[in-house]
Structures are given as structure tokens and as C-alpha cells.
Amino acid sequence: MAASKCARLGEALTRQLLESVDFVLFDCDGVIWRGDQVIPGAPEVINTLKKNGKRVFFVTNNSTKTRKMYADKLGKLGFNATEEEVFGTAYCSAIYLKNVCKVEGKVYLIGSNAMRQELEKMGIQPLGVGPDPVSGVQIDWANVPLDQEVQAVLVGFDEHFSYMKLNRALQYLCNPDCQFVGTNADSRLPLEGGKSVPGTGCLLRAVECAAQRQAQVVGKPSKFMFDCVASQFGLNPDRCLMIGDRLDTDVMLGSNCGLKTLLTLTGVSTVADAEANQKSDCPHQQRMVPDYYIDSIADILPALEA
């Protein structure tokens, strides 16, 4: 539809774009909220889209919440949303381990209680949640007891990440049959006020360095995230719009899956980043150019209400 990419989305173009899609996939952090602060106007946009008959989904790399926890947060912040519309990496990683990795038994989990809950729902038993401080000396660490039923190591966001957890992951991953999965590779988690804290990507890099293996990454830009939504709701990629604040995850996912893409400037990436990618002759960078960009998701409201 777009003659040239990376176009600023005005009111007429917004109307035209929305007519061309039935499904709208929203990233969350940096798009509809920052930390616990809602982006002003975002609930109105989403609620109006739904009222106008669009199907809306929340597709987030953040692994700290279950679908239920996201639905609760969305509700509290004024969004009309259900659990079934939420696709976070805690949930999608559990599907991935079950359906792609064929894990039936246990998983060594660097991650949160929310991840534990989603795994347990899928019949997988996670070990390792909670604090794991170091004790003993080096040779003790190398000989930590391992559970023989562990079939995979899963790395997600874990505020209790520690040297001992890194070490346990390494000892499991020395077995080449042990599968290695990461929820996502985001280096930072953006918060309100322009601040950020280290993201899951940092923990994943540490474990990859120790294991000398690369993890299979479930989150955006992996097509798996889109496939989760598409297989449950019969999405047609041609009729989908992906809205996100990151070129390397959200826009890349859209490009990988043939979706229309819209960059919002309330999060990580800038127009300058997008234009630099557009000028590059590297095909990888070209996939990180959005079809459209917009200052804030709120800016599409006039076209919706007109």
C-alpha cells in the first residue's frame, strides 16, 4: 500500500491505513504505557478501534507477567481488554517449549513467578525461581547437583539473576541435549521519565557467553510470536498492522511476517534511527524501516473518531 516507506502518518493516511486492516497488534512498553504510566490517549485509541470492529492484540516481549496479570493491568489503566488478547513471552515461551522443543519434563528457569505460572499451566515443571545467592568455592559451583529430568534452560527477566544462576545454567547447558531458549533479547526495559533498567537480553548474553551456545529466542522479532496469535485467531498477515516503539523487535517482526508497520516515538527508537536504516543498503537494516511513524499512538484518535 505504501509507495514510500517511513511516512509520517497524517489523518487522511491514518484513515486509509485503518481501512486496509482488520487486526491491530500493539507492543506495550513504550507504546501504550511506560512502566506504570499510561501513554495519554492510548486507552481511547484501543477502545475505539475495537468499537469500530478491529481485533486488537497485545504482543509484548516483557516476560514479567502472566496473561491474567496483563489483562488486570490493562483493565486498571482503562483499556478494554481480555486475557485471550494478550501474548507475552511468559505465555509464548511456555507454548514454544511444549510445542516446538517438545519438553515434557522439567526446565531450569531464570525468570519470574509469572513465567513459572505460565509453564505450570502448560504442564512443564520449572526449577530455579527466586533468590539463589552464592556459597562455597569454585569447585563446589562446578559440581552443583543437577536434576536429570531438566530438558531445557529458559532465560527470561529475573530480578534475582545471580552468578549462581548463571553457573547452574552453564552446568545444565554443558549437556548438548539440553535445549536453550530465551524469552527475548531486549537490552533495556524503558520506564517512565526516560529512565531504563537492564533487560532480559543482558542476562541472555551472559548465559550465551558461559554456554558458548546461542539461545533460540521466542520474542519479537521471531516469527513465533506472530504465529501464536495467527494460529489462534486466523489472522491474515495482509490485513494486520503491527504498532511498536522498537525497530529491532516490533518493526522487524512486522517485516519478517509481511505485516504493515507503524513506529511510535514514545519509546526506544527515533525517526533518525529509521532513516539511517532506510539509507543503508544492508537488507537486514532495510527490514527495520517502518511503513509509517507517528509521535504518539494518541495521534490516530482524530481519524478514528471522524
Next chain:
Amino acid sequence: MAASKCARLGEALTRQLLESVDFVLFDCDGVIWRGDQVIPGAPEVINTLKKNGKRVFFVTNNSTKTRKMYADKLGKLGFNATEEEVFGTAYCSAIYLKNVCKVEGKVYLIGSNAMRQELEKMGIQPLGVGPDPVSGVQIDWANVPLDQEVQAVLVGFDEHFSYMKLNRALQYLCNPDCQFVGTNADSRLPLEGGKSVPGTGCLLRAVECAAQRQAQVVGKPSKFMFDCVASQFGLNPDRCLMIGDRLDTDVMLGSNCGLKTLLTLTGVSTVADAEANQKSDCPHQQRMVPDYYIDSIADILPALEA
């Protein structure tokens, strides 16, 4: 001297090699010991080299000990060695921060008590040693109090590494004037019995990912480690032999500094690794081909005693 590289060192060649050098630099982990177990014959080799008039140095990327602690360990395991002959990255990083980074004030340290001691000896005040478990919520982490006198973040081996330490490092490194130094980038620390535990490289990768900056690395293969020894003892690179078990650190350091290089097979790298580098036409890999290799450091003893 070597017509072809990567030659197995027999007795005659050993005698010829030793005649051509006055200074012998030994890596420690995987060369003269593994964890707390001495490589059999290593003390005799080093003590005989010294008796024969060679100057011997211990050049290790391991940051967990002060020079004094290394001298004590060496003594206990039967090596004739003094503190002044030891160049570990705890000591060398303190020199680097003082002389290269011109740090006068404080440093945020992900590292050990040994590193703290070496920094304090150099008049630098390290903050952060010891456990640092997480508390509060994300926005609290982003707003941790920062000491305005901190001029650099130094990452070394730290068994108390935690999400909170990673976060503090990120918050300091958001200031572009804050310097960023790593002791070394080794991904694993090899121990007795073929086991290993995660090395400093894993912690450094995590902090680099969060900070979206690359650290200046002090340890091998950085020339700085050799310069530390050379400037204090007036070494002539032509008359130096570097003995190590790693191609990417020890042999690379030797190549970077114009030293003769000998790979021992009691540690990380294999002859197959060396030969693969030799076959490559990549200049970077070519620098990871040793002049000689030997099964164990003990194998040079006959040539020494003859």
C-alpha cells in the same frame, strides 16, 4: 627463529628455544595449575628455569587474587616465586585506571575483595564489593542513588554478581563521562577435572549489553598486560617466551607484542583449534597460531636438566 609455526616442541627444539630467550611469561590457570591442583612438574620447570638464570613472570587474567595472594598460593604449591613477578588483572586494572584512565576518585566495582585491595593500594576508592540483592520495584532500580565522585565502572570476577549490580553499572554508565573498564573477557574459568564455571567475560557481556557500550579490556590479549611487565623489568620482546593454554588470550597477546609463543594442552585450547586457525586466511585467526605446542609444561623438563 621458527621456520614453520605450530611445531611440536621436542627436546632439541626446546633447548634451542630456551637459549633464544631471557624472559618467560607464564599464564597460570590451565598451565601451571587447574583450580587448586598443580600441574605435575610445573614447579620443577619454573624453579629450574630460574636456577638457569631466566626471569620468570606470572601473567594471569584471573582477577580474584592480589599479587600477595598469588605469591602465597605459588609458594604453597612449591613454586619459587615473589609478589613482584605476579601480574594479575586485579593489580593491572588498578594501574590501568590510575595511569591510563587518570581516575583519582571513586570506581564502581563489580569484583572481589582482592580487587578492592589492589585499587586501594593505588589510591582509588572502590564501591560495591559484596552481595547486593534486589529490592523494591523497577522504577526504584532506575533511581538508585549514584555517587557523583564515581569516574569509572570496573568489571572483574564477582561471585556476588546480581541484577542489582548490573543495574547500578548501567545507571553509572548512562553518564558518557563515566569510563568503562573490564579486567578480562574470558568466558569460562577452567577447574580441575575438566569442569569449568562462568568467567568474567559473561559478566562483562551483560554490562556491555545494558550499557550499549564496549568496555576497555585490560587483560590478555590487550598489550597493556605485557607493557606492565615490560616497563617494570625492561623486557625485550625478542627475548621473551609467552606460555599459555589459550589461543585467544595467551597466544594472541604474544602475537600482538612480538613474543615467541608456546601453547600447552592442559587447559582450554587444542591442537585442532590451532591448526584450524593456521588454515584460515583471516589475519585475526593467524595471530592465534602458536610458534610451538607441547602436551604439558612438564615436558620441557628433560631439556632443562640435560
